[in-house]
Amino acid sequence: MAATKPKRIAGDERRELIALAAGRLFAANGYAGTRMEDVAAAAHVTKPMVYRHFDSKKDLYLALLARHEDDLPSFFEGVDVSEADRSADSLVRVILEVWLDYVRANAHAWAMLFRDNSGDEEIQAFRLRVSRTAREVMAAFIAQRAGSRMPPEQVEPTAELLTSGLAGLAMWWIDRPEVPKPVVVDVAARMSAPAVG
Amino acid sequence: MAATKPKRIAGDERRELIALAAGRLFAANGYAGTRMEDVAAAAHVTKPMVYRHFDSKKDLYLALLARHEDDLPSFFEGVDVSEADRSADSLVRVILEVWLDYVRANAHAWAMLFRDNSGDEEIQAFRLRVSRTAREVMAAFIAQRAGSRMPPEQVEPTAELLTSGLAGLAMWWIDRPEVPKPVVVDVAARMSAPAVG
DNA sequence: TCTCGTTGTTACCGGCGAGTAACATAGCAC
DNA sequence: GTGCTATGTTACTCGCCGGTAACAACGAGA
DSSP states (O other), X not given: OOOSSOOOOOHHHHHHHHHHHHHHHHHHHTTTTOOHHHHHHHTTSOHHHHHHHOSSXXXXXXXXXXXXXXXXXXXXXXXXXXXXXXXXXXXXXXXXXXXXXXXXXXXXXXXXXXXXXXXXXXXXXXXXXXXXXXXXXXXXHHHHHHGGGXXXXXXXXXXXXXXXXXXXXXXXXXXXXXXXXXXXXXXXXXXXXXXHO | OOOSSOOOOOHHHHHHHHHHHHHHHHHHHXXXXXOHHHHHHHTTSOHHHHHHHOSSHHHHHHHHHHHHHHHGGGGGGGSOOOGGGSXXXXXXXXXXXXXXXXXXXXXXXXXXXXXXXXXXXXXXXXXXXXXHHXXXXXXXXXXXHXXXXXXXXXXXXXXXXXXXXXXXXXXXXXXXXXXXXXXXXHHXXXXXXXHHO
């Protein structure tokens, strides 16, 4: 739409443009919620061009996931490992900083790898609402218990970390019936302590 | 297939059987990965029966989500709030116990509300692999830093809680560009401390 | 026993979207 | 200029699956 005349572009370059567009769409709308025609349109091409570069929709999606997976370890390279002069706490903070930079710079990749995505807008909205409620309940609890010891602007992100972490821990436990409950309680209690201890 | 003769059952009862079967399938295979015909078969009925009780596939899915959402607060009722004689830490542990009981008893509901589910088996497998790798890396880090202070069987669940929590925190931050990075670093560092401090 | 509403089935429609065949042309090699 | 290949398009096919019409029979109540 920028150019009325379809511009001819080298294959490898076009492939990158398609991958880029597809990454955005998949991250935003999920696998089922993204149509190949949309991908093509977003890359300013038509469907057969997409299929010239990727065998199938799943192939395209998995290719993107694989690429992002390969990129992941690269963020470690940013960590300055001259930790001799660093306190333990300081090292962790450096790692977290680099990690957050990576996340910001690769939001699409992060979303594809870790964000939930049913593909349906209404369902998405419902789950967002549930998550928000859980976060609010948790935030209220944290504010009540950690109150004065935590800056207000840190309450919500702390609540998000805890609810997400506990939800993940729950799934982990569901998949491992052999793990005794006290173990999980101990873990959850210890990790919750900085927020609600 | 148990009975060769199709058994006649009261409407409300049938509706519950369909909801139950659908819950299992949706939790296991996700929204896109579940066909209405499968739901019907799992409830030992045919498709039109499902549509007699639920207007559409989405209606069925949302009805289940809504039901589970309504059930959620019920687990709080199990908490003995006579906290006067309880230490702060003990109260948190009681809450966690009750919560875990709820999770075990309602695994399908929990999975529908919080588990990611693309619907495609291969994609699912890929994401599981990425999560497992992340958990392993984190577990190694925790073992190295918290080493002697943590029982070995608690390392993996702790790693799972942290990776899930940080992934969630990252998504939260991506959606809120206005939040300054130091806030997120502070939160992540404080909450990580019990594991890697 | 006859009726009628409820429970159930078989056998279909229709559309959406993944994937493709066949054709068009830009532009480099010579 | 004259091919020849890589890049691009139009215009389809086709299967899957959500949803439905039409019909069958059970069994409670008269």
